[in-house]
Amino acid sequence: MKKRFLGYPNWWGEMPMAVYTFIEKHDWEGRTIVPFCTHEGSGLSGTERRIQSACTGAKVLKGLAVRGSAAQHEQESVRKSVSSWLEKLHL
Template structure:
């Protein structure tokens, strides 16, 4: 009998964020922590080797340039990498940046074997929801099955832990 192993993997950015000011823990990191706690799953953070600037405007310029050029910045994974390698179910989180996931998420997706794995995308946003990211993830994660995702406003994830937990619990119960 096989056991379905799960892991929560996310990309997030602290510093100055849209709608919430300057934060120590990014919006998506807060949502990822709530999912990991509710699912009893280990957590892995995707970090960009060259950190984005702390300022919102500077990050915006750099990240938009990455999107325009379809860049794949170098990344490092932090956390329980062994659990990630064994997991067949991945909860994958990211902020929505101009209708898509940040480019470090695609570096992560394109650098792994996804055969036999299921991805549940989740994001923080300020109005766009998941947009077309589930389809983009399916294209980048060859062999993965991509399921229904969860979209939570970044302001909610950052400022309302009860509403965030409720959204996570409802999503996981589906």
């Protein structure tokens, strides 16, 4: 099963409309989606569920949410979080 990483900023608990447009333009049947986002307090806030609903036929793995400020100022810590997340997903 082919894996697709789907990254996006989470703005006030929601993905930007451009991400939804991207999702609508592709066939997700038989794909595995690995979501990740940046945010400033809302985390994933249900976006995994919305991705699952929008991507018919896909399997959505547990996503990762990274604070945008941490990505800018705490890069080593974020790098460790990303590595740990990927390891838990066996990727």
